[in-house]
Amino acid sequence: MTNAPLDRRTLLRAAGLTTGATLATIAAAGPAGSAAVAASPAFRHGVASGDPLPGGILLWTRVTPTEEAQPGSGAGPEVEVTWQVAADPDFASVVRDGVVTTGPLRDHTVKVDVDGLAPGTTYWYRFGLRQDWSPTGRTMTAPAPDAAVDRVRVGVVSCANWEAGYFAAYRHLAARGDLNLVLHLGDYLYEYGTGEFDAGGTVVRAVRPAHEVLTLADYRIRHAHYKTDPDLRALHAAVPWVITWDDHEVANDQWAGGAENHTPATEGSFAARLAAARQAYAEWMPVRLGAGGSIYRRVRFGRLAELSMLDLRTYRSVQASGTAVDDPARTITGDDQMSWLKQGLVSSTARWKLVGNPVMISRLDVGTLPAWLLGPLGKLLGIPANGFAVNTDQWDGYNADRDELVDHLRAAGTKDVVFLTGDIHTSWANELVTRATGPGAPAAAEFVVPSVTSDNVDDFLGTSPGGPLSVLAAGIVRAANPHVRWTELDGHGYGVLDVTTQRCRMDWYHLADRTRADTAARWVAAWSVGTGSSKIRRESPPA
Numbered sequence: 001m002t003n004a005p006l007d008r009r010t011l012l013r014a015a016g017l018t019t020g021a022t023l024a025t026i027a028a029a030g031p032a033g034s035a036a037v038a039a040s041p042a043f044r045h046g047v048a049s050g051d052p053l054p055g056g057i058l059l060w061t062r063v064t065p066t067e068e069a070q071p072g073s074g075a076g077p078e079v080e081v082t083w084q085v086a087a088d089p090d091f092a093s094v095v096r097d098g099v100v101t102t103g104p105l106r107d108h109t110v111k112v113d114v115d116g117l118a119p120g121t122t123y124w125y126r127f128g129l130r131q132d133w134s135p136t137g138r139t140m141t142a143p144a145p146d147a148a149v150d151r152v153r154v155g156v157v158s159c160a161n162w163e164a165g166y167f168a169a170y171r172h173l174a175a176r177g178d179l180n181l182v183l184h185l186g187d188y189l190y191e192y193g194t195g196e197f198d199a200g201g202t203v204v205r206a207v208r209p210a211h212e213v214l215t216l217a218d219y220r221i222r223h224a225h226y227k228t229d230p231d232l233r234a235l236h237a238a239v240p241w242v243i244t245w246d247d248h249e250v251a252n253d254q255w256a257g258g259a260e261n262h263t264p265a266t267e268g269s270f271a272a273r274l275a276a277a278r279q280a281y282a283e284w285m286p287v288r289l290g291a292g293g294s295i296y297r298r299v300r301f302g303r304l305a306e307l308s309m310l311d312l313r314t315y316r317s318v319q320a321s322g323t324a325v326d327d328p329a330r331t332i333t334g335d336d337q338m339s340w341l342k343q344g345l346v347s348s349t350a351r352w353k354l355v356g357n358p359v360m361i362s363r364l365d366v367g368t369l370p371a372w373l374l375g376p377l378g379k380l381l382g383i384p385a386n387g388f389a390v391n392t393d394q395w396d397g398y399n400a401d402r403d404e405l406v407d408h409l410r411a412a413g414t415k416d417v418v419f420l421t422g423d424i425h426t427s428w429a430n431e432l433v434t435r436a437t438g439p440g441a442p443a444a445a446e447f448v449v450p451s452v453t454s455d456n457v458d459d460f461l462g463t464s465p466g467g468p469l470s471v472l473a474a475g476i477v478r479a480a481n482p483h484v485r486w487t488e489l490d491g492h493g494y495g496v497l498d499v500t501t502q503r504c505r506m507d508w509y510h511l512a513d514r515t516r517a518d519t520a521a522r523w524v525a526a527w528s529v530g531t532g533s534s535k536i537r538r539e540s541p542p543a
């Protein structure tokens with residue numbers, strides 16, 4: 001252990017590593033091996049990659065060089081960490097390597113933006129600290145922008161509440177072996193204290209810290225606690241992620257200047273809390289943030305698909321109700337992001353324009369629902385018990401922005417737009433319609449994935465999954481919203497998006513029991529949209 005910065009050669013010598021050939025020899029006998037998710041003492045929070053570019057990838061880890069260097073402690077020495085990217089899992093062919101410094105100022109997290117790689121290529125990576133190797137991660141660069149890509153397959157997830165159960169959805173996705181990417185649509189973690197948001201009233205496993213997170217140290221500890229989950233670590237190590245935040249990475253129902261779950265009188269300034277949450281997020285997540293910490297960005301997969309990741313929290317107007325939802329001065333995207341989104345979608349040369357969309361864009365009319373359903377649905381959607389017709393935290397609360405975007409797509413004749421959505425904890429296949437489109441000519445498709453664990457309708461109703469009340473509720477929702485072609489209100493799990501030149505298909509998988517770490521997942525439905533039309537159709541189970 002040393003506080004003095006080491007030069008690269010000293011560091012490699014300290015690890016017994018001085019040449020590429022030696023590195024390969026050590027790798028074959030070293031601790032990394034094929035134990036992709038084992039937690040070594042120095043690397044107990046795993047490894048991750050994200051935001052693939054045609055020649056680059058972002059790599060992440062966190063080191064614990066001494067026991068005092070606990071997450072959020074601000075303690076521990078500054079250390080140098082080696083990193084390697086190889087063309088093979090045994091690191092016989094290291095193609096890029098380097099050394100970076102980390103320390104308590106960044107909570108001992110490490111982020112390396114690697115360039116100089118080949119497009120569309122699988123790589124393995126790891127980090128070294130003294131005698132320790134990290135677990136080995138596997139990642140992929142994006143294809144060249146003009147490459148003819150036949151297929152992209154993406155695991156799609158959102159809303160992972162620690163206290164509501166186990167992240168079996170991540171385990172099942174990690175085991176597939178056929179994914180190019182994981183798309184995380186937000187609520188990667190929740191801010192609540194223990195017992196404030198659990199599994200329908202039962203804490204399946206206690207979160208750390210035990211209190212609601214508020215300070216920089218709190219957010220760091222919460223991020224670190226999530227990354228002790230073996231299933232989460234396995235999925236990060238298996239495949240690159242592209243992630244955006246929703247509200248709970250800061251606080252419930254966040255908007256530009258506050259949040260429902262933030263009380264300035266007792267919790268201090270929202271700006272300070274937001275800065276703390278954002279700093280911890282930047283440190284702990286494998287994401288390439290832009291100028292000023294912006295997160296909306298694009299990832300492209302050759303000529304096949306381009307993914308626009310949205311930020312629907314940082315710039316939005318405060319949630320409103322009644323006719324205020326039609327106020328054109330209110331925004332969910334902010335002006336700059338809206339211009340970027342419109343321009344990017346209509347000018348994209350990719351076949352599929354995918355949108356990583358944290359909250360549902362399709363209209364959801366709940367005004368005709370009976371009280372017994374409006375209660376639990378309202379709890380899920382954040383609607384007061386005596387009822388408003390819309391969930392004003394999703395695009396329904398920002399009608400002018402939705403109309404502006406849809407009108408722009410229609411005026412430009414832009415087709416093959418698919419919204420990929422989380423937040424609502426339930427499964428939906430929608431056609432995006434507005435007053436201008438009418439029901440017959442949707443502007444886009446929308447596929448919504450359920451929560452990894454967070455409560456949904458049966459949990460709030462206190463009934464069994466798939467019970468008659470939930471089935472009835474789904475039927476009533478569909479009757480009031482014909483553009484909702486399918487919904488299921490009880491399942492927790494994940495989606496698998498399969499994109500080809502002909503069609504874009506989502507398969508939904510639900511867990512048998514979110515409260516069991518070893519729970520099985522089963523296929524429940526698939527819907528697809530073909531090129532040139534935004535009408536969606538039901539698909540058969542996968543072969």
Ligand SMILES: [Fe+2]
Nearest residue numbers: 159187423454
């Ligand atoms: Fe959520």
